[in-house]
Amino acid sequence: MTENEFAIQIREAGGTLYIVGGWVRDKLMGKDPHDKDYVVVGLSKENFAICFPAAKLIGNAFPVFLVKIDGISCEVAFARKERKVGTGYTGFEIVAHEDITIEEDLYRRDTTVNSIAMEVLTGKIIDLYGGRRDIEDKILRPISKHFSEDPVRALRVARQATQLGFEVSEELIDAMKDCREELRGEPSERIFGELKKALETSKPSVFFQVLGKSELLETLFPEIYALIGKTQPVDFHPEGDAYNHTMLVADKVAASTDNVVAVFAGLVHDIGKGVTPKEMLPHHYDHEKKGLDVLKSWNKRAKFPNQWIRAGSLVIEEHMRAPLMQKPGKITELILHLHKMSSYLPPEDFCHIIRADHGQLPKYLERYTELRDVLLSIDGNMAPEGVRGKALGDWLWQKRVRACAQWLKD
Structure with missing residues (x-):
């Protein structure tokens, strides 16, 4: 029909x-x-x-x-x-x-x-x-005073502003503010659904900015809100506090890939900075370890897909070490780990995040595929006869590290 x-x-x-x-x-x-x-x-x-x-x-x-x-x-x-x-x-x-x-x-x-x-x-x-x-x-306005009766409309407005590139009228911002209390009780899947759609846009920062303007960011995403005011060393982060940096990274990743999981991982890469004590600022020592705890806590409320958590955890753990690695053993370990985790986060998307965060990539990540293939070309079948068990694992590891060292020299 x-x-x-x-x-x-x-x-x-x-x-x-x-x-x-x-x-x-x-x-x-x-x-x-x-x-x-x-x-x-x-x-x-x-x-x-x-x-x-x-x-x-x-x-x-x-x-x-x-x-x-x-x-x-x-x-x-x-x-x-x-x-x-x-x-x-x-x-x-x-x-x-x-x-x-x-x-x-x-x-x-x-x-x-x-x-x-x-x-x-x-x-x-x-x-x-x-x-x-x-x-x-290019403006979003409410139909009537009944807008705030369905609190998730506020989330949808933030998402629509992101998708459409429209401004949000002051009248609508006020109506969104009225949704705050009821939003606290909304099912996690409804909130996740709007977050996912926002992260699939070309500029997800707009979503959080609109929620911030309508005083809903702290209610819905306290882990992101906590980054506001967390100062950083100006030499490394002229863009501002941890929140501004996070928004910049999320937008850069969104512009580099269509993988929403990668954008989420970029969003949470510095999430540990939200719990940095005031007296420690502008430094954020051990924010990688703290970030894993923050993500775990957020997940209890949000119930993210397992892939999102695995990808986010990988980036939180490695985003500071990856650009600075020089030792062949550490590089070999990370390359093999990225390969193992590729079903959760493709290595090219990991590289998009590191580049967005640091501005550039080290040689071994720029040529990730080449180095990975060198390492994987060495397998247990090449071991001397009689080498078994732990000895085989040690032999394979040493061979791969040596191959990595040689590759880095070439």
């Missing part, structure tokens, strides 16, 4: 099909939009199910159907209204029936640029709140 056929059947049943939200926004911005969100007006879910018996009903809070449109399984919702009756994202009384208009449905949304609808059959744009103007002005 094509989209047009679907819309015609809905019209013949007495309803109207709209596309709403981000797809319409991106279309108006001249982008190639993805992931259409459909809304049906003027049709009950019972009549919809009769018209489309193959549609699968999903969703607990309000009816949503999965429908195969143009060969893709799409979510189709019904126009709805909601009333705040509790806390958090579940604290709403939701009403979805055929008498609710598209205007009422759009009013419950978060920002003006996301509250635009397009009628599928006619292409008519429904823009009641100045969304097209705000797209042109």
